[in-house]
Amino acid sequence: MQFLANSPSLILLPSSNPKISTNSYLFPHIKATNHIFPCFSTKITNTQFNYSLRAPRSSIKSCNYYSYKSINLGFYGTENHTPSKKFRVYCVNSVKMGFGFDGVDRKKVGIEDRLRAVMNVDKTVERESGEGKERENYDAIVIGSGIGGLVAATQLAVKGAKVLVLEKYVIPGGSSGFYEKAGYTFDVGSSVMFGFSDKGNLNLITQALAAVGCKMEVIPDPTTVHFHLPNNLSVRVHREYSDFIAELTTRFPHEKDGILKFYGKCWKIFNALNSLELKSLEEPIYLFGQFFQKPLECLTLAYYLPQNAGAIARKYIKDPQLLSFIDAECFIVSTVNAMQTPMINASMVLCDRHFGGINYPVGGVGKIAKSLAQGLVDHGSNILYKANVKNIILEHGKAVGVRLSDGSEYYARTIISNATRWDTFGKLLKAEHLPKEEEDFQKLYVKAPSFLSIHMGVKAEVLPPDTDCHHFVLESDWKNLEEPYGSIFLSIPTILDSSLAPSGHHILHIFTTSSIDDWQGLSPSDYNKKKELIADEIISRLEKKLFPGLKSSILFKEVGSPKTHRRFLARDSGTYGPMPRSVPKGLLGMPFNTTAVDGLYCVGDSCFPGQGVIAVAFSGIMCAHRVAADIGIEKSSPALDAALLGLLRWFRTLA
């Protein structure tokens, strides 16, 4: 432990029982009862925290900071460890320290990293500026901890890479985060979770969690969504495909054949997708391997790649109202109508809801990101909160690091941005760096509007018995589908998980599309008045359509505007994600993860295949695979890489 001699250090002393043995997994090099190991260069700003320090094979359960100087660690009771023994950890010296130690192997650096893990989601810990100036310590830095960023980071970590995630906010998850107020646990965004079953190859959320040793308890949703549409058209999307088809064909008996053919095509594509092992489509050894093993399935996907759901629906269906229903089916997952929704994406969501079903995580959607962040740390990588990346540092045209708003810099072999492409190439890189590929992306895709969202707690009795968890409401005119405030999304997650609200109460999360332009230039009081006014109108509409007495049942209400989304999710204009400027060629124009800047990758919803939690999880899996190949921890062939990347670039110009 020579390297410790001159380092700022923490001393770990058993507080009461001198015979207690240190966890040999978490601190493998520590054998004695008085322990010294490197200090993580943080300042603890709060005095009383409750940490969760769960390394996979560690028995440490909790870590409480009782004062600036001492920490108590509690232990799980396993065969090796007595429960609730305590160590006192003294912060001997809080001098800043960079990453990496000369002559120290990765395992030891990993120990320091795990200590950094105490900067867990429930705490406020500030970094000191100027730290971390050592070069190339990380294999990858991920900017942002949305599901896209976290999946990329965890996939890389389990492959053995050393990753640092830098998150601007105080918890992970971005749009899939959570917040707690007045006894309620609110999902920041939607509560409809695709890809969260235990079946097939497309359960990407389940797989991402399993990769880091997590399995979450879920509650099956019997109805994906209950549509309340013009002309009193009411359609429930039942979990069982046959029940859904029976309901839809009851509403449109004359279109039974068309309905079966359209949804049948979706199944053909879904089954092809579900037969593949999903990895980076930018990695030739994998891609050619899949073509070799599953030629028919790959050709099916290649055939449908440039097509949209609306055009295919029109081949089989003539009834305008049914076509509008399919528009609504697409709109709720893509914020655009069926003519603009890629057929592969439509197939994915229209079938997964019946194949694996929609499943809600016990404790709320926010637990997915929390578990991934914990899994990342358990695998020896890091996540820092309140770490606002201001710039990507380029050297000789290569992305080599990032600079934070406090001036500190971090360096890595690769940089992965989970910020939107508009933020990545408009803010994190200077405008003069906008590459041709990004110009092309911005010609094809625009920022989808943001949302006005209302989080409410209501008296449980206002909901009729058998109320479904998810609703989509478009009252009178199909033309309003894509208009701002035209349609209303409603999630009531407490229908599935009552633990999210105080007993006898329900959560209503109401959201509707809204553009940030509508909210600019208002004084603070006008801004607040406008939020209340629009929220009141939306609630009145729901009261009239679904829940009489809704207004008088409200116990808690908080309204977020597009500005709120911009502020808390760090998304340009608070956008929900990219949407095609006109009718796209399916997914053909959507960029993958590599960018024109050497060493810089993007992940998240401005990458293939676009918006959606499962979509960004796929983008994370693809990104990790491509990065792993580029840094030499997965197989790659530079000659084939150049050929495939060139070919894909050319394909995109056809979009």
Ligand SMILES: NC(=O)c1ccc[n+]([C@@H]2O[C@H](COP(=O)([O-])OP(=O)(O)OC[C@H]3O[C@@H](n4cnc5c(N)ncnc54)[C@H](O)[C@@H]3O)[C@@H](O)[C@H]2O)c1
């Ligand atoms: N808006 C919604 O209602 C909603 C709800 C649920 C899910 N979703 C889905 O989630 C998808 C987005 O997921 P995603 O993974 O692409 O990203 P995301 O927007 O959810 O997460 C990005 C994260 O990056 C962080 N970040 C951005 N810029 C940063 C910077 N400069 N420095 C440090 N951190 C920074 C943000 O704080 C955020 O946590 C959407 O497409 C949508 O489908 C949206």
Ligand SMILES: CC(C)=CCC/C(C)=C/C=C/C(C)=C/C=C/C(C)=C/C=C/C=C(C)/C=C/C=C(C)/C=C/C=C(\C)CCC=C(C)C
């Ligand atoms: C390499 C080339 C060019 C060709 C080779 C051919 C080939 C092998 C192609 C392979 C293609 C693949 C593997 C494609 C994979 C595509 C996937 C996995 C697409 C997934 C899409 C998922 C989507 C779009 C999910 C969207 C979900 C959303 C947005 C959910 C949101 C939900 C709401 C907002 C809920 C609404 C809420 C209420 C309350 C109603």
